[in-house]
Amino acid sequence: MKRFSMNWMTGLLASGLLAQGAELRIGMIGLDTSHAIAFTKLLNDANDRNHVPGGRVVAAFKGGSPDLESSWSRVDGYTRQLQEQYGVKILDSIEALCAEVDVVMLESVDGRPHLEQVKPVLRARKPVFIDKPVAGSLRDAIAIYRLASELGVPCFSSSSLRYYPGLVELKQANVGDVRGAVSTGPCALEPHHPDLFWYGVHAAEALYTALGTGCESVVRTATPNTDVVTGRWADGKVGTMIGIRNASAPYRVTLFGTKAVLDQKPGGGYAPLIREVMKFFQSGVAPVSPEETIELFAFMEAADESKRQGGRPVRIADVLKQHGAD
Numbered sequence: 001m002k003r004f005s006m007n008w009m010t011g012l013l014a015s016g017l018l019a020q021g022a023e024l025r026i027g028m029i030g031l032d033t034s035h036a037i038a039f040t041k042l043l044n045d046a047n048d049r050n051h052v053p054g055g056r057v058v059a060a061f062k063g064g065s066p067d068l069e070s071s072w073s074r075v076d077g078y079t080r081q082l083q084e085q086y087g088v089k090i091l092d093s094i095e096a097l098c099a100e101v102d103v104v105m106l107e108s109v110d111g112r113p114h115l116e117q118v119k120p121v122l123r124a125r126k127p128v129f130i131d132k133p134v135a136g137s138l139r140d141a142i143a144i145y146r147l148a149s150e151l152g153v154p155c156f157s158s159s160s161l162r163y164y165p166g167l168v169e170l171k172q173a174n175v176g177d178v179r180g181a182v183s184t185g186p187c188a189l190e191p192h193h194p195d196l197f198w199y200g201v202h203a204a205e206a207l208y209t210a211l212g213t214g215c216e217s218v219v220r221t222a223t224p225n226t227d228v229v230t231g232r233w234a235d236g237k238v239g240t241m242i243g244i245r246n247a248s249a250p251y252r253v254t255l256f257g258t259k260a261v262l263d264q265k266p267g268g269g270y271a272p273l274i275r276e277v278m279k280f281f282q283s284g285v286a287p288v289s290p291e292e293t294i295e296l297f298a299f300m301e302a303a304d305e306s307k308r309q310g311g312r313p314v315r316i317a318d319v320l321k322q323h324g325a326d
Contacts, residue, residue: 024055027101030108032075050271098124112136156286164268175257180238183207187243196300218302
């Protein structure tokens with residue numbers, strides 16, 4: 001991680017960006033999600049009460065997936081909005097985009113093309129934030145981080161839930177020795193992605209925010225409307241993710257400790273995440289390690305495998321090996 005930071009900071013100094021305090025030129029890939037508009041507003045609109053300074057979205061590659069309704073039905077509208085409201089330049093290729101920007105945000109709502117979309121970004125040595133899901137498969141997620149490491153390019157991915165004020169406060173609370181946590185949230189399914197990758201990823205990331213890495217095995221109970229995924233951590237912690245469909249499903253984490261049991265306070269938005277993204281772009285240091293993100297996706301893939309095996313426990317190490325981890 002230090003090597004990434006030094007390489008990136010050296011490049012900024014050489015270009016004069018750090019010395020001059022100039023705004024970073026941000027490129028965006030994938031205009032088929034509301035995040036493209038919301039994130040650009042936070043970065044480009046200085047009058048927004050949650051404005052995040054330090055960079056502007058100046059160019060974009062629209063992307064889009066013809067076999068995913070939530071992608072093709074929105075990409076043209078979001079593209080026009082970025083052009084008309086924020087003057088974002090639309091380019092015909094990711095290679096052309098990389099030639100005009102300093103850093104990249106990969107926003108494609110479909111995780112399946114992320115590996116191929118990020119390859120030219122990494123080869124161009126552009127630090128990249130990859131929105132959730134980091135990929136459409138665990139194998140692709142591992143491949144993305146492996147290539148970023150080989151090329152020495154800063155790369156990170158995170159759900160906005162990780163930085164919700166209530167979850168940050170909960171993680172900092174003195175509950176004594178943490179024994180476990182329960183994370184709840186919506187869990188809509190999408191047939192082109194493993195079950196939890198599409199929307200359950202947010203509640204899963206909140207669980208990992210509370211407990212960190214170290215999960216050894218996973219068991220899943222699945223019904224048409226509910227998923228309950230329980231992980232057993234090496235140090236004895238137990239983490240449970242409850243994904244809910246067709247019903248009210250607010251995001252919430254309950255943390256269990258030897259001194260107290262506390263619930264996450266409600267509320268949150270995108271601005272805290274974008275502030276972390278800008279810090280990452282400016283420093284080259286990822287606030288979430290590749291190891292944590294990869295284990296998080298292995299947790300969700302293990303949950304799918306447990307479902308296929310009728311609810312039997314599945315070891316994280318076996319899933320990682322099966323999908324190409326070293």
